[in-house]
Amino acid sequence: MDSGIGSEIDSGIGGNSPIDVNGNGNGNVNGDGDGDGDGDGDGSGDRAPAAGGGREWLEVESLDLEAQGVAHRADGKVVFIEGALPGERVQVQVSRKKNQWEQGPVSAIARQSAQRVPPRCPHFGLQAGACGGCKMQHLHPAAQVAVKQRALEDALWHLAKVRAAQLLRPLEGPAWGYRARARLSVRYVAKKGTVLVGFHERKSRYVADMRVCPVLPPEVSGLLMPLRALVGAMDQRERLPQIELAAAEGVTALVLRHLQPLSAADRQRLHDFAAAHGVQWWLQPQGPETVHPLDEGGPELAYRLPEFGLTMPFKPTDFTQVNPEINRVLVERAVRLLDPRSDERVIDWFCGLGNFTLALATRARDVLGLEGSATLVARAAENARRNGLHDRARFQARNLFEIGADDLHALGGAQRWLIDPPREGAFALAKALAELRQAGDAAGLAPQRIVYVSCNPATLARDAGLLVHQAGYRCTLAGVVNMFPHTAHVESIAVFYRL
Numbered sequence: 001m002d003s004g005i006g007s008e009i010d011s012g013i014g015g016n017s018p019i020d021v022n023g024n025g026n027g028n029v030n031g032d033g034d035g036d037g038d039g040d041g042d043g044s045g046d047r048a049p050a051a052g053g054g055r056e057w058l059e060v061e062s063l064d065l066e067a068q069g070v071a072h073r074a075d076g077k078v079v080f081i082e083g084a085l086p087g088e089r090v091q092v093q094v095s096r097k098k099n100q101w102e103q104g105p106v107s108a109i110a111r112q113s114a115q116r117v118p119p120r121c122p123h124f125g126l127q128a129g130a131c132g133g134c135k136m137q138h139l140h141p142a143a144q145v146a147v148k149q150r151a152l153e154d155a156l157w158h159l160a161k162v163r164a165a166q167l168l169r170p171l172e173g174p175a176w177g178y179r180a181r182a183r184l185s186v187r188y189v190a191k192k193g194t195v196l197v198g199f200h201e202r203k204s205r206y207v208a209d210m211r212v213c214p215v216l217p218p219e220v221s222g223l224l225m226p227l228r229a230l231v232g233a234m235d236q237r238e239r240l241p242q243i244e245l246a247a248a249e250g251v252t253a254l255v256l257r258h259l260q261p262l263s264a265a266d267r268q269r270l271h272d273f274a275a276a277h278g279v280q281w282w283l284q285p286q287g288p289e290t291v292h293p294l295d296e297g298g299p300e301l302a303y304r305l306p307e308f309g310l311t312m313p314f315k316p317t318d319f320t321q322v323n324p325e326i327n328r329v330l331v332e333r334a335v336r337l338l339d340p341r342s343d344e345r346v347i348d349w350f351c352g353l354g355n356f357t358l359a360l361a362t363r364a365r366d367v368l369g370l371e372g373s374a375t376l377v378a379r380a381a382e383n384a385r386r387n388g389l390h391d392r393a394r395f396q397a398r399n400l401f402e403i404g405a406d407d408l409h410a411l412g413g414a415q416r417w418l419i420d421p422p423r424e425g426a427f428a429l430a431k432a433l434a435e436l437r438q439a440g441d442a443a444g445l446a447p448q449r450i451v452y453v454s455c456n457p458a459t460l461a462r463d464a465g466l467l468v469h470q471a472g473y474r475c476t477l478a479g480v481v482n483m484f485p486h487t488a489h490v491e492s493i494a495v496f497y498r499l
Helices: 004-010 141-160 224-233 264-277 324-338 357-361 374-386 405-411 427-438 457-469
Strands: 068-072 078-082 089-092 101-111 181-189 194-198 242-248 251-257 280-284 302-305 310-313 345-349 366-371 393-397 416-419 449-454 473-481 491-498
Touching: 068 089, 078 089, 141 457, 141 473, 181 224, 194 224, 224 264, 264 280, 302 324, 310 357, 310 374, 324 357, 324 416, 324 449, 324 473, 324 491, 345 357, 357 366, 357 374, 357 393, 366 374, 374 393, 405 427, 427 457, 449 457, 457 473, 457 491
Parallel strands: 078 101, 251 280, 345 366, 345 416, 366 393, 416 449
Antiparallel strands: 068 078, 089 101, 181 194, 181 242, 242 251, 302 310, 449 491, 473 491
């Protein structure tokens, strides 16, 4: 695909010569036809003059959590610049303007960052139709990790006035082919007589015209075009909105969401595709509870945690970590940091399939795993049985967003906690620990050590503020986990000790 930052860098243009990164003849990176950048097609967008016409050059100071460069105009107004990197001198095509800030894509670069690299994916960029799955392919992977570490530190300090006593070395893994879980949208475009399979376009509800995806495993990336041909040939091609991917060692499962019953001919097409490409088909006619295999008896999906001698079977729509190699190292680090002893009890909050629970059960006296989904609790209990840990790991289904101090009394004390919540965080838990402290915690229910695995630095910071300033803990360690290379997603881990 033409235009975009990637094509400029690939051409070798650099140094201090200004670069026009629009590359499409009219400066219109939004594809609305008028070049004003506001997406409405009326030509009335509020944007700065064209490059060379007095537009201000800006010094990019940092990246925000959306991977936008942050700069300030001479009058102090903040400018968020898509596609710009720290240390660069750029111009911006303003597409949104408020009293306190402006936003838009980079339009010219006078000085490039040494960390700018050519994007590997041809569908990445600022151009109309670009894939929105990645936001940082133009930044060196090591620099991406540094940006995420800074984002974690800034969130802890600015939102909670918390600083970790020591920073952990970032957990890193493969930068490409890592994504073993993905939800691919499907759209039959009748006017063009074609099918699109992939992620959404940047800032759009439309499906990107993807032919490859370097963050997917190579064998899955190679299926994108065959999947397009398959769906295009199916009777129900207009009623197939989604294909969900779940890949494990030697098994690739594809879950087809279909809004109408499949014809016998369509089922045969799926059978033929599975035989030709070595995949499993699962069908989802309605909600997640309706997912079932097209054919019974295929190999099961499972991932391994070799340090703990564990094999973890799962269903294709169960929650598992997107990046299996990073998950393996993350579990090892979390268990090491929590350091449970053989005579201690541990509680694993938001335990899911038992990803951390069973590893902890190989070290502790016993572990209680708590999870909001009864389906996952049943799956976790089965995994404990299959790994011979059913006498040391037990599970309960609980609404963990409504836990209070009374619930902690009912559950009983534990010397160590592991918390791995969704993006909403674990506010109720942190608040309950603060309430325990205020009440004196005569029963000794509060854990001495907490390891908190987070997928949202803002909610981690909020909860850390409660733990440190009200519940009597100290944040001793914190660091990032690069679970999602090339995205702005910040996964992290933090350790809290009770004072």
